[in-house]
Amino acid sequence: MGARGNDAACGADALLGRWCGPAIALVDLDAFFASVEQLDHPEWRGKPVIVGGDPERRGVVSTASYEARRFGVRSAMPSSQARRLCPQAIWTRGRFDRYRELSARVMVILEDETPYVDRVSIDEAFIDITPGRFADEGPVEICRRIMARVAELGITCSIGLGCNKTVAKIASEQQKPRGLTVVPPGCERTFLAPLPVRAMSGIGGRAEAALARMRIRTLGELATAPPEALAAVFGSHAEEARLRASGRERSKVRTAASPREVKSVSNERTFPQDLTERSDIEAALALLAESVGARLRAQGLTAGCICVKLKYTFGEGRSAQRTLAHPTDDEHAMAPVLSELLDTIWSPGVTVRLAGVAASGFDHAAGVQADLFSDLDERGAETTELRDLSVAVDGIRARFGAGAVGYGRAARFDEDLIRRDKYPSNP
Structure with missing residues (x-):
């Protein structure tokens, strides 16, 4: 554990529990996906483990264990490069249902300590443990207890503790893994x-x-x-x-019970092989829209704006968006819009390595008046006759798992792709 400050007395006071002012911590699970794999595969412990896509294709590293990081492997690195750096690594595609399960158990631990929990990703959360606001103990003592309780699950975390989110986030990166870095009140500027x-x-x-x-x-x-x-x-x-x-930011941590305001719901994928045909690009967009539509329905949202993003094999790529005449949560209603947007940012001969679909504009008024050319439901949302099928698929997947049922277009891509959860846009 480290305490950095303007003087020794300042740090000592914080460590002794005499904390004055806001106390916000960032709890970061260490090499989370890889740590879960080592937990569930004891024979992998102490060995380099990489969770990611196929090194023989255009895969990327999702998470690398600390044993693999010693060889220079890092998240978002091309899998082929990671294989060259660490040829002895154990590779696994990832089991996101299992990661969500462990993440949920960690969040329960945090909520036991304080109702002010702001989950920012599957492996990170801010907590407000300001003395007197909810917690009676000193913030350092609470952080130590959280680390011990997380360790009982078979994984570890690092924590940064300070007066605001910026300080807490930066502090959490200083002593990984299993580190607690404390920036006492009044010591922020010296630390930063x-x-x-x-x-x-x-x-x-x-x-x-x-x-x-x-x-x-x-x-x-x-x-x-x-x-x-x-x-x-x-x-x-x-x-x-x-x-x-300068460490003067003022941060607010929401309560765990209050939902985070969702500004967008999106999904994007990098393809193991470049897409060159329009039919393949449209199939990819339809697959991405299927995921976006399901997430909208799960959260009770209808989107008033749709965006398409492409990254080309050569060059930066482009994006285009359109405000809809009527909001929707139906990917089938999105399809013609996606096709029209594609026309504006892609032309034959341009190869595509990544595609994305995003939905936003959730602040529209309910009960939009219908017109003669749109099929609107009682919410004023545009739907198609296939929406009922999508709702049925949602139910089957919720009961039997994501792979229980799917459309044929998924077979073109799913075998070679890593499924990722993105927070907070896709809670």
């Missing part, structure tokens, strides 16, 4: 200042390069940079970036 700007979430490669050209390489330099200079990189979020870099 020497760290590279990339340590702060939301700063990617392009922003890092742009800041470097301005001679801003650390969070301390970012915190003191002129707002007008940062506007060129962060736009209207320039002042927010400065506040976060």
Whole structure:
């Protein structure tokens, strides 16, 4: 465990339980997917394990155990590269039902400690353990107990503890695995200042390069940079970036019982072989829309906007979106829109390596008036005669599993793809 601060007394007070002000922690499950595989396969413990796609095709690494990371393997790396770096690794495709099961058990542990739990992914959650708000014990003591209880499940976690989400997130990355990094109140700026700007979430490669050209390489330099200079990189979020870099962000953690506001529901896939024919691209979009439609129905949402995203084999790719005349949760109603959007961003001869479908615009008013050319239900949502079939498929999958029934188009792609859960857009 580490405690970083302006002075020894500040750190000592926090460790002794005398915490003043907000206390927010980020609980991050260590190499989660790989750790679950090692838990369920004892013979894999202590060995490099990679959860990911086929190294012989265009697969990617989902998660690598720490034994594999020592060889340079990391998440999102092409599987072929990971195989070259660590040829002795044990490969597995992943069992997401099992990962969700363990994740749910961890969330129960967190909810036992505080009602303020903000799940941000299958393996991460923020918790508010501010003294006096709900918890009576010191935040450090609570974090230690959480780590012990998670370890009893056969997996481990790392925790960052600070006054806000930015500090907690960065702290959680400092001592992995099985690390507890505490940034006591008043010590945020000293902790953050020497760290590279990339340590702060939301700063990617392009922003890092742009800041470097301005001679801003650390969070301390970012915190003191002129707002007008940062506007060129962060736009209207320039002042927010400065506040976060200086540790002055104010964060709110929702209660576990309150649903997260869903802004979009999406699904995208990288294909093991480039798609060159329109029929294959349309089949891929239909498969992605099937997943999006099912998630919309499960959450009781209807979307007023549909977006198609393509990444080409050569070049960056493009996306296009359209506001619908009437909201829908029916992928069959989305199909003609997807086809029309495809016309605007793809032409014959262009090869596609990734496709995505996203639905958004959930703030529309209910009860839209029907017109003569649309089949609207009582919610004002556009439907087709095939929606009942989709609802039936939803029910079968909920009872017997995702692979219990499917459309023929799935056979073209599913064998070679990793299924991923994306939070928070697809809770």
